[in-house]
Amino acid sequence: MDEITHIPVGGEQAYDVVVGRGLTDQVSALLPGADRVAVLASTALFARAEAVEAALSAAGRQVTRIEIPDAESGKTVETAAECWDQLGAAGFTRSDAVVAVGGGAATDLGGYVAAAWLRGVRWVPVPTSLLGMVDAAVGGKTGINTAAGKNLVGAFHPPVGVLCDLDALDTLPVKDLTAGLAEVVKCGFIAEPAILDLIERDPQAAADPKSSAVRSLIEYAIRVKADVVGGDLKESGRREILNYGHTLAHAIEKVEYYTWRHGDAVSVGLVYAAELSRLAGRLDAATAARHGEILSALGLPTRYAAGAWPDLLAAMRVDKKARGSRLRFVVLDRLAETDLLEGPSDDLLAEAYAAVAN
Structure with missing residues (x-):
């Protein structure tokens, strides 16, 4: 058994x-x-x-x-x-x-x-x-x-x-399995770097449902989430870190009328959040770049339409983390160390989006 x-x-x-x-x-x-x-x-x-x-x-x-x-x-x-x-x-x-x-x-x-x-x-x-x-x-x-x-x-x-x-x-269709890995990668950056190391060693095994690597990745990610939500059910504090990359991701899903896979949108959102962290002087360039490298190795998207920015910004303004007119983003100060960036300027937001725009 x-x-x-x-x-x-x-x-x-x-x-x-x-x-x-x-x-x-x-x-x-x-x-x-x-x-x-x-x-x-x-x-x-x-x-x-x-x-x-x-x-x-x-x-x-x-x-x-x-x-x-x-x-x-x-x-x-x-x-x-x-x-x-x-x-x-x-x-x-x-x-x-x-x-x-x-x-x-x-x-x-x-x-x-x-x-x-x-x-x-x-x-x-x-x-x-x-x-x-x-x-x-x-x-x-x-x-x-x-x-x-x-x-x-x-x-x-x-x-x-x-x-x-x-x-x-x-x-499960390969694209659906791969999309799910975006949430696993997120857990690697916010709390459990072993996830990132495992994927980098063998991206192909990380996408093989019958591999021991996939089971390990699933258990790592569940333990990260269990640790966070066990102490903050209603997202009044630490649970917000699970939204890393999700502010832009949810905006993309809305603009796409929910036809995009959630994980694909999260993948783009993670790259955006990393770049926003870097531009805000919070995260080093190498760790920011590592986001795109790992996600790309898994075959996940890391870019979105340049012309969509006005609609995306409007959608982000009704994000659950927003407070009044102030946008709030989960950012990284370093690997596995998160914080909140409150009220970033529109110029900073647009500059970060340029890194994911195509």
Whole structure:
């Protein structure tokens, strides 16, 4: 049997992130006392959702399948409302639960549906993408997108456990796997340099879902996030460091109407944040350049359209970290040492963007 790793996430509502292969049968054990369980999944993930449902049914649970649209297109208030309607029709009570099967978008949506139904029921994310495993499913952030921006509507609602079944990565499209590595690289720069060293030694192995390198990278990244969110669930302090590179990334996603992969946008955002750190006199040139070198070695994008800057700047002004009219960016002072840059001038922001513009 494959080795199973339990990574604890502390805080008032502690839980474990479980990493391994063949974990489907463990989902029921995380939900004692739940008579009814809703499984949210897209039609593209029918086979994996069916396996989860079979495990729940075998444990005597009454299962309701709720189909949701693929990827970011499903993270809407309309989809959430449809889910709540189905929970109501099935008679879900506070003792029942939600299981979200899918990538980061599916777990964001599923967690939000669970957070709002009866003001909060238990839920378990079963992430099927690398991005979901290392980022979206860990930490209790749930949410949907609106015309105003990405994830501006949501709730902090920790799961009772997370099941990261590495079997799901074996059939994940290469571009989706690679995109997820952007969040792993972020963890390397903000907290765990061993991630960067591992990727630099063998970028090809870092993108091979069956390699030991990928498992190590996933566990490194989960431990980074678990350490941060365990002490700051509601992003009132240290948790903001996880947004390194995300201010521009979320703006790109909005300008692209959420058709860009989140990890691709984060990749560009990381290069931008590094350059902003350098220009602000906070980060040395070599570490700033290392961002682009590692991301490029993985095949991730590091540039975006020069003419998009006015729209991107407007989108950044409604970023969650902004305070009034003042933009706030997570920056690096040195490798694995973060800080906030508050109210940078428009000239400085534009100069940093020139480094990623094409």
